[in-house]
Every structure is written in C-alpha cells, then in structure tokens.
Amino acid sequence: MSSFQDLKFKYRRLDIFGKIIVINAIIFILSFVLSALLKWNIAKYFVLPSDFMDVLMQPWSLITYGFFHSGFWHIVFNMLLLFYLARVATNIFRPKMVLNVYFMGILFGGLSYLIVANVIPTDFFRARGVLLGSSAGVSALLMFVAVYMPDTQIRLFNAFNVKWKHIAVVFVTYDIFRLLLGLNQGGYIAHLGGYLLGYLYASNLLKGKDIGAGFERLMDTFVGWFKPKSKLKTVHRRKGKSGYTGKTKKEFETFNKQKKIDMILDKISKSGYDSLTTEEKEFLFKAGQD
Template sequence: MSTFQNLKYKFNTLDIFGKLIVVNVIVFIVDFILSRVIGLYIVNYFKLPSDFMDFIVQPWSILTYGFLHNGFFHLLFNMLLLFYLARATTNLFRTKMMLNVYLMGILFGGMAYLLVSNLFFAEFFGARGILVGSSAGVSALLLFIAVYMPHTQIRLFNAFNVKWMHIAIFFVVIDAGRLLLGLNRGGYVAHFGGYLLGYIYAVQLQKGNDFGAGFERLMDSIASYFKPKSKLKTVHRKKGKSGFAGKTKKEFEAFNKQKKIDMILDKISKSGYESLTAEEKEFLFKAGQD
C-alpha cells in the first residue's frame, strides 16, 4: 500500500470531527504556502469581511471563514478544544446533531460579526476587518454541553475533574472582558454568536425539539449532489401502519430508542456520567455510532 493510500485509509476511518480537524490543518498549511511562500492571497476570498457589501460578493465566506486560522496557536487551541468537546458529545448524541451545532455556531458567529459591524458600530473592527477561525463553532459546542448536561466532567492533565459548565463560564467571562477592553472585538463577537446558538440548541432539545433538523436536511440535500448517482432503481413496497400506536415498526423502535437515550442523559445531568451502569454506557456508545 502506497503512502497516499495509507493516509487516505486512515482519513476514512476517522469520525466526522476527526476529519474536520484534519481538513482544518490541511487548509492552514495550504494557506501558509500560498500566502507566505508563493504570495498568492486566494484564501482572502474565503475570509468573512466586516463590510456587508464586500460580503455580498462572497456569501460563501459566512461558512468558509470557520476553516481558516490566522496563526499556529489559534489553530492548535481551537482544534484541541474541538477534539475534547467532540469526544464528550458524540458518544451521547447523534454525530450529525453535533455537527449541526458546530456548523450552525460558525454561521451564527458570522452573522453576529456582520450585524454588529454594519448596524451598530461602523468603526467597531477598524477599516475593512476580516473574520477567520472556528472559535464560534467550538463555542457553540461548549455552551451546548454546559447547558444540556451541566454536571458532565472532563479530566484535565490526568489529575483532576472539571465540569464543562465551569469551563464554559470561565470562557464566557474571559471573552466578555476582552470584548469590553476592545481586544479582537470581531472574534469575540463571533464567540458570543456561537454561545447563543449553543444555548438555544440545548434549551430546545430539552423541550424535545431538534433546532438543527431543517439545517441538517439542507446539508444532506446539498451533499447528495456530490454523491455518485446509481443507475439502479429502487422499488419500495407500500407499508401500512402496524399496531405500534399508529406508527410503523421502524418509527416505534426509533421512538423507544430516543426515549431511552433521553432517560440516560437525564440521569447523567443529575448524577454524572459515572453513575451509569455498564449496560447504559454501552448503549450510549452504540447509539453514538448511528
């Protein structure tokens, strides 16, 4: 097996967030080579400009800015936090749902940046400011888990446990202070856009509503255009409703599975992850792979 094939195989075995981290690293390297070595600033068309008229001619930048970073440590910090947040959430929730939180956080962060710079403070970010970084998406995931499961913990430096809720409070306070001091205002406005999305998503999910369901359908429909089309025709038999409370068997099983997940998550919220039985942990792990 060639080196390229080996790398391709390893990439394909990663989960979606592992692939996102790799993509961010590759984009950073390509950006460095094009901008710093060759002198081509093509990536500027993928950064989010603060001026709305500039944004109109590159609307894709409302999402693509989240895959660009302005320095090695900016990239490193975001990817490390994304790695730990993804590990904490994807065993408990559908991977696609967590991807919704992350991508919608980037969108909300971009919209907050544009809104503040164009409607409130004309000189808020200085002349022709730009926004880059995945921080808004990471912020959305952080507040999502802090609100939905405030007692969930992470073990730091293999020495002590810290609740995600306390980590979220720390970052929100720090970001608010830096925003008031005028440090990198555009970036911290985007952070708060992500925090808002994470909060809304968590609160709605606690009420039984998947806030990102429409966004997920949109992304699936876009992704379908890039999948190879099969010439085979699938014929579906019409299925009548069975005796499962007016639902098909598949719908009934999905309903019961979600109810069990909700009960386990409620137990985690009240007593922590370690209060789960081995069977419940295994069930959550398998559910997270679906």
C-alpha cells in the same frame, strides 16, 4: 501499501470531527505554503468580510471562514478544544446533531459579527476587517455541553477534574473582558454569537425541541446534490393495521434503539450524566460511534 494509501485509509477510519480537524490542518498548511512561496493569499476568497455587500459576492464565506486560521496557536487551540468537546458530545448525541451545533455556531457567529460591524458605529467595537477561525463553532459546542450536561467533567493534565460548566464560565468571562478591552473585538463578538447559539440549542433540546432539525434537512439536501443517483427502483411496502407491519427487522431494531437513546437522554436531563449506569454509558458510547 504506499504511504499515501495508508494515510487515506487512516483518514477514512476517522469520525466526522476527526476529518474536520484534518481538513482544517491541511487548509492551514496549504494556505501558509501558497502565501509564503507564491505570495498567493487564497484565504481572502473564503474568510468573512465585514461589509454586507462584500458578503453577497461570496456568500459561502459565512461557513468557509471557519476553516481558515490566523496562526499556528490559533488553529492548535481551536482543534484541541474541538477534539475534546466532540468526543464528549458524540458519546451521547447523534454525530449529525453535534455537527448542527458546530456549523450553526459558525453561521451564528458570522452573522453576529456582520450585524455589529454594519449596525453599530465602527469605532465602538472595531469589527471592521475580516473574520476567520472556527472559534464560533467551538464556542457553540462548549456552551451546548455546559448547558445540557453541566456536571460532566474533563480531566486536565491528568491531575484534576473540571466541570464543563465551570470551563464555560471562564471562557465567556475571558471573552467579554477582552472584548471590552478592545482586543480582537470582531473575533470575540463571533464567540459570543456562538455561545448564544449553543445555549439556545441546549435549552430547547432539554425541552424536547431540536432547533437544528431544519438546518440538518437543508444540509442533507445540499449534500444530496453531489451524491450519485441510484438506478434502483423504490419499492413501497403496504402498511398494515399495526404500526410495525411491513417494517424490516433492521428498521424495527433502529426504532427500539432510538427509543432507548431518548429514555437515557431524558434521564440525563433530569438527573445528570453521572446518574447513568455503566451499561447505559456504554450503550450511549457505542450508539455515538454508529
């Protein structure tokens, strides 16, 4: 097997967030090489401009700005935090739901940046310029995890444990402090937009409402445009009196599995992640890999 095929095989085995991290790294390297060797700034076509009229000319930048980074430490920090947050969240929630939080955070952060840049006087927050980086999406995931499972811990430097809610407090305080100091204000406004989205998503989910359901359907429709159409005919089964009549064994197992996941998530919302038994934690971990 050639080295390229080996890399391709390893990429396919990554989960969705592993692939997002790889894509971010490839874009960063490609952008750097093209800029250094050919003086071609491809990022300008994908980063988010501060002017509404410029955004109308490249509306895709409301999402694509999250795949471009300004420097080495910028991308390393964001991808490292994304790795840990995604691992925690996908152990409990559907990967698609975690993706909703991430990309809605990027979208919400971008819109917050645009609103401040175009509504509040320019010299107040100095939000003019362009926005780039996945920080708003990472911020949304951080707040989502901190609100939904505040007492869940991460082990830092293999030395001590820290709760995600305390990490979130530190990050939000730091961003507000830097915003008021006038440092990279446009970027920190996007962070705050991401925090707000993460809070709204988690607090509504605790009440049983998934505010990302519509966004997920929209993304599924968009992705469906690029999938090859199947030539197989759809066969509709006639439903009987029972709600399970006509369902395949796989559909019935999926239904039962989702019911069990819902019961465990309800337990987490009431008593916290640490209240789960070892078997329940293992079940959630395996469910998150599907």
